[in-house]
Amino acid sequence: MVTGCGHKKIDFSRRLILWQLSVVLAFLFLNVVVVFSQDAQQVKGELQKANGIEKVDMLNKLAVEVWNSDRKLAYDYSVQALKGAEDIGYGHGRATAIKNMGVVKFFTGDYENAKKYYRQAYSIFDSLTDKKGMGACKHNLAYICHLQGEYQKALELYQESLQIDMELGDDEGIARSYHNIGELYYYLADYSLALKYFQDALDVFTRLDNKSKMSELIINIAAIYEMDGNIEQAIHRNQDALKIAREADNKWIEGMCLCNLGSNFIGLNEPDEALDYLIRAILVREEIDDEKGMMExxxxxxxxxxxxxxxxxxxxxxxxxxxxxxxxxDKRNTAETFTFIGMNLAYKKRYADAIQYFMQSLEIAEGIGARAEVLENYHQLAMVWSSKGNYDSASFYIQKHALLYDSISGKDIPLGLFKEEALLLDNNPLEKKIYTYRIIILIGSILLFALAVILVMVLRRK
Structure with a gap:
């Protein structure tokens, strides 16, 4: 359980999991080109001797090799590959170069240009009847829609990509699709489906004995441990992932692991240790222009x-x-951050300002169907109205919270995912107050009904 500022405690670990899962999946889905384990320096040497199609393919390969460590160089290689492909009329090389340019733009947070490049690449792959390339572009477009809160569109594109992967018998593509679909369902608070797809992805990668992809999934496993309150095990897993990232010189995953470790120590209520990891994460992410990582x-x-x-x-x-x-x-993160600002303003007793931020967050969260954020805002609004002594408004949000919570928790969800909700009652007086109000409302309703029945009976006797 993560302690919030002052008198509040929030279910912060669940919120942290959303972005942890979100970031690692970007790495999974973007690695759509089969990369053979070959030293980059050797490839550069061979590049000088190559020409025509061979040179274009090598430039595209180099772009993939370096896009996690040097975004500018990766983009330069892609541009060179594109020019070379256009000069010799090499359609597949041209489409791959444009797709790689989209990947680099995605990494630097330029989502609109990334989508533009993915669509251009898809059109070329389609004209070549290159289903693998088409599926990769659909998948990449789906992920950006996912990040921008267009969940239904993202799900449709993921399913289309998955269908192509199945037709091709592309096990790695299938696993990648499973993983991203699972993460999308997590955002929609459909935890049973999310876990199903995560497990399906892990099963495929295990069957393929793909150590690289299995190691990336260590981060997801750590997230699940954190969700279940086993922070020490989460730290152990994230440290394993950090070691692998550094051995592979993968700055992007390194920054994410450092950030995850920071969140783990927040979970242990050790903010100084957390800040040590988080500041190192920020330095790594600045180095590679990772704007999404900076945000998180x-x-x-x-x-x-x-x-x-x-x-x-x-x-x-x-x-x-x-x-x-x-x-x-990033609408979900915008909603989430509005909530955090509101919580701190409420702690400073700036209740009117806090309510404005909660309402802004709620509007965004409802608009994108982010039920976990909607639930949190109902919870916070109930607390702040209670602090203001406006129990009518507090009870209104208590009831909305109860209805949504019951609709989520009524599904087939492992108990561990909601274990922290129960802990709230033991550790937070304000949470007890909210649930007390719920009981009072229920009892009051029963008493009013009973009184109405008695009055009817009395009137009939008269």
Whole structure:
């Protein structure tokens, strides 16, 4: 359980899992080109001797080799490959180069240009009847729709990509699709389906004995441990993943692992240790222009300062994170950050301002169907109206919270996913108050009904 600022405790670990899963899946789905284990320096040497189709293919290969460590170089290789392919009329090389340019734009947070390149590449792959390329572009487009809150569109594209992978018998593509579909269902709070798809993905990668992909899934396993309250095991898994990332010189995954470890120590209420990891994560992510990673890292730094009871500093970091999320068009993270700002304002007893931020968050969350964020905002609005002494408004949000929570928890979900909800009652007086109000409302309704029955009976006797 993560302690919030002051008198509040929130189900923060579930929220952290959403972005942890989100980030690792980007790495999974973007690796759509089969890359043979070959030293990059050797490839550069061979490049000088190559020409025509061979040279274009090598440039595209080099772009994939370096896009996790040097975005600019990866883009330059892709541009060179595109020019070479156009000069010799090599359609597949041209489509692959454009797709790779989209990947680099995605990594740097330029989603609109990434989508433009993916669509251009898809059109060329389609004209070549290259189903593998078509499936890869659909998958990449799906992921951006996913990040921008267009969940239904993302699901449709994922399913189309999965169908192509199945037709081709592409086991790695199938596993990648399973993984991303599972992550999407996680955002929609359909945890049973999310877990099914995660397990399906893990089964395929295990069958393929793909150590690289299995190691990437360590991060997801760590996230599940964190969700279940086993923080020490989550730390152990994330440290394993960090070691693998550094051995592979994968700065992107390294930054994510550092960020995850920061969130783990937040879960242990050790903000100083968390800040050590998070500041290192920010430095790595600045180095590779990872704007999404910056957004997430700054948000977690805000949380660490919350735990240190440095509320103004926490709010400052939340606003820095908010700037990135709005620029990226990341609606879910925008909603989430509005909620965190509102919580800190409520702690400062700036209730009217807090309510405005909660309502902004709620509007966005409802618009994209992010039920976990909707649930959190109902919870926070109930608490803040209760603090203002407006029990009618508090009871309104208590009831909305109860209805949505019951609709989610009524599904076939492992108990561990909701274990922290029960802990709230033991550790938070305000949570007890909310649930007390729910009981009072229920009992009051029963008493009113009974009184009405008695009055009817009395009137009939008269």
């Amino acid at each position: 890292g700054l948000q977690l730094i805000g949380k660490a300062f919350e735990q240190k009871d440095m509320v103004d500093k926490a709010i400052d970091y939340y606003f820095q994170s908010l700037k990135y999320s709005e620029e990226l068009g």
